[in-house]
Amino acid sequence: MMVKYLLSEKDIPKQWYNLAADLPTPMQPPLGPDGRPISPEMLAPVFPMNIIEQEVSQQRWIDIPQEVLEILYRWRPAPLRRAIFLEKYLKTPARIYYKDESVSPAGSHKPNTAVPQAWYNKQAGIKRITTETGAGQWGCALAFACNLLGLECKVFMVRISFDQKPFRKLMMRVWGANCVASPSTETQAGRDILLQDPNTPGSLGIAISEAIEQAVADKTGQTRYSLGSVLNHVMLHQTIIGLEAKKQLAMAGEKKPDIVIGCAGGGSNFAGIAFPFVCDKIHGEDIRIIPVEPAACPTLTRGPFSYDHGDVAKMTPLLPMHTLGHTFVPPPIHAGGLRYHGMAPLVCQAVVEGLMEPRSVTQNRAYESAMIWARTEGMICAPETSHAITSAIDEAIKAREEGKEKVILFNYSGHGLMDLLGYEKFLDGKLTDYSPSDDEIKKFLLPLEGLPKPSTQKTGKW
Numbered sequence: 001m002m003v004k005y006l007l008s009e010k011d012i013p014k015q016w017y018n019l020a021a022d023l024p025t026p027m028q029p030p031l032g033p034d035g036r037p038i039s040p041e042m043l044a045p046v047f048p049m050n051i052i053e054q055e056v057s058q059q060r061w062i063d064i065p066q067e068v069l070e071i072l073y074r075w076r077p078a079p080l081r082r083a084i085f086l087e088k089y090l091k092t093p094a095r096i097y098y099k100d101e102s103v104s105p106a107g108s109h110k111p112n113t114a115v116p117q118a119w120y121n122k123q124a125g126i127k128r129i130t131t132e133t134g135a136g137q138w139g140c141a142l143a144f145a146c147n148l149l150g151l152e153c154k155v156f157m158v159r160i161s162f163d164q165k166p167f168r169k170l171m172m173r174v175w176g177a178n179c180v181a182s183p184s185t186e187t188q189a190g191r192d193i194l195l196q197d198p199n200t201p202g203s204l205g206i207a208i209s210e211a212i213e214q215a216v217a218d219k220t221g222q223t224r225y226s227l228g229s230v231l232n233h234v235m236l237h238q239t240i241i242g243l244e245a246k247k248q249l250a251m252a253g254e255k256k257p258d259i260v261i262g263c264a265g266g267g268s269n270f271a272g273i274a275f276p277f278v279c280d281k282i283h284g285e286d287i288r289i290i291p292v293e294p295a296a297c298p299t300l301t302r303g304p305f306s307y308d309h310g311d312v313a314k315m316t317p318l319l320p321m322h323t324l325g326h327t328f329v330p331p332p333i334h335a336g337g338l339r340y341h342g343m344a345p346l347v348c349q350a351v352v353e354g355l356m357e358p359r360s361v362t363q364n365r366a367y368e369s370a371m372i373w374a375r376t377e378g379m380i381c382a383p384e385t386s387h388a389i390t391s392a393i394d395e396a397i398k399a400r401e402e403g404k405e406k407v408i409l410f411n412y413s414g415h416g417l418m419d420l421l422g423y424e425k426f427l428d429g430k431l432t433d434y435s436p437s438d439d440e441i442k443k444f445l446l447p448l449e450g451l452p453k454p455s456t457q458k459t460g461k462w
């Protein structure tokens with residue numbers, strides 16, 4: 001039985017897919033502090049214009065530059081694998097496929113966008129990029145890409161992950177980046193937070209504020225900021241995952257997946273695998289599409305769809321998204337990459353439209369699935385990825401109970417070889433489950449009261 005479906009370099013997709021072109025309800029624009037849509041020029045101190053053009057593009061297919069492809073060939077096309085050992089263990093009639101994004105140099109899907117982002121910055125004459133990182137995967141990916149393209153890279157790493165994942169910061173150093181814990185004393189945003197709470201575990205929202213502040217503070221104009229998730233251009237770059245998966249499912253003789261699953265922090269690996277199939281669903285295919293988030297940071301499952309800032313210091317424009325409020329500091333769970341108060345607006349608009357079925361799982365449940373995975377398939381997954389595995393297991397069990405041969409596809413967003421401390425805590429029975437109470441969520445949503453509200457209009461087709 002075949003368990004690996006491999007494409008050759010010549011089969012790599014040459015274009016990215018832009019879901020904005022097909023969403024039945026149009027995307028709502030980011031807003032400035034005055035509540036009016038922001039212009040591309042207003043973003044120019046933060047991002048280079050070639051990236052801003054992609055951010056606002058409505059074009060369905062966008063060419064991948066040849067030089068970017070030549071770097072992606074180092075690990076792409078990534079394998080599609082069939083999890084037959086997990087299938088046997090679960091005694092399920094379902095066929096479970098997973099796209100293995102752990103094979104990239106940084107160990108996750110993140111380099112799929114780090115490489116084009118660094119490349120576009122270089123084309124625009126930028127010399128230095130600042131960014132934030134949660135689990136450290138994104139920081140590593142950007143460090144790797146900047147190193148290949150000869151750019152300087154500065155990473156603000158969320159404090160809790162900086163302490164929990166010491167090897168990630170060493171990887172960034174190997175690739176020549178400078179990584180500091182956030183909140184730091186290097187920025188006004190960081191100093192303000194430390195004054196309020198010197199022991200804060202930090203959050204992606206805080207680290208983003210620091211990275212943007214430092215980018216725009218460079219008066220030479222040679223520094224820009226880069227975001228590893230959430231924004232439209234990041235979702236776009238990640239669609240190479242789902243586009244490859246489509247070709248590979250065809251190689252496996254599958255007409256279509258019945259269920260597509262990805263874990264969702266800011267939404268990028270989920271969007272990457274899901275958006276090409278969301279396109280099929282919009283055009284009539286019967287596919288269930290499931291983003292999975294942690295119960296400790298339940299953005300899609302419990303946050304309202306609202307305009308909110310992407311960061312604590314309110315430096316980003318207002319984005320239409322599901323949110324727990326920009327001041328929400330998620331509990332220090334080990335899936336650091338899923339600790340974000342907001343979500344990609346493209347994912348959120350598709351959720352509003354009813355095209356997706358968000359789920360949440362607790363930390364211990366996710367680690368139980370990671371253990372089943374490691375003891376059947378053999379690989380040790382990233383704590384973020386274990387959320388997707390949990391839903392894949394749930395769906396495979398449901399298929400068994402219903403006696404149906406479903407095709408399940410999920411994104412294996414990264415390996416967990418740098419995240420073993422979380423596994424140690426789980427094995428020692430020391431992991432805590434968190435779930436914010438309704439009152440806590442209400443408290444963090446208070447700052448949204450005066451902000452504009454996006455339309456929740458939908459076609460009602462799904």
Ligand SMILES: Cc1ncc(COP(=O)(O)O)c(C=O)c1O
Nearest residue numbers: 137229265266267268269337414
């Ligand atoms: C392995 C892995 N999976 C998933 C995520 C979540 O991010 P996103 O939702 O943007 O894919 C991260 C983020 O750091 C990650 O490192």
